[in-house]
Amino acid sequence: MYGYGYGPENGGYGQSTQPSINWSTVLRMIRQIMSRESIDELTYDYLKCLSNNEKDEQLMDQMLEDERKHYDTLRRIYADITGQFPELEASTITIPDSYEDGLGSLLERKSRTVQLYVYLYLYSPVQYKGLIYPLLIDEQIHMQLINYLLIRKLFSQIF
Structure with missing residues (x-):
């Protein structure tokens, strides 16, 4: 169910106290999320080109x-943790077959990204929680907005 190796079986989600800080786990999660954010950025940019609606493009x-x-x-x-910036591989995206498919796959990616943010929040030291929590909330809002865009698109095809 947890799929990222950060679930209860590994001392993560569900504990009532702050787990001891495993810096390599925290840094790995940060790199994973950064890679996902980079791919999402490219996907939004591509989907903007497919959209024929100014409001969708603004969102x-x-x-x-x-x-x-x-x-x-x-x-x-x-x-701040390591004294150096992370080195990540260049991001690439899989071109969706349609605008709707792109939004759908983005929604699926966002749900997995939210899980990673939750684990990052749980595993991070207190001084970073105030920075991570708003990012988690933004991702949840993005999921709602993507749902909204999907519903708008589907209704525009019906009516």
């Missing part, structure tokens, strides 16, 4: 800007 611009802020925040946290 995607907002989410795109959030992704950039998330990436920068995580990058600063990583550098």
Whole structure:
């Protein structure tokens, strides 16, 4: 169910106290989330080109800007912990067959990203929790906005 190796069986989610800090786990999660944020940024940018609706493009611009802020925040946290910026591989995306397919796969990715943010929040030292929590909330809001965009698109095809 947990799929990322951070679940209850590994001393993570569900504990009533702060787990001891495993810095390599925290840094690995930060890199994973940064990679996901980078791919999401490219996906939003691509989907904006497929959208034929100004309101959809504005919402995607907002989410795109959030992704950039998330990436920068995580990058600063990583550098604060290690003294150096993370090295990540260049991100690539799989081109969706349609606008709707792109939104659907983005929604699925976001649900997994939210899980990673929850684990990062649980495993992180107290001084970083105040920086991580708003990112987690933003991702949940993005999921709602993507749902909204999907529903709008589907209703526009019906009516």
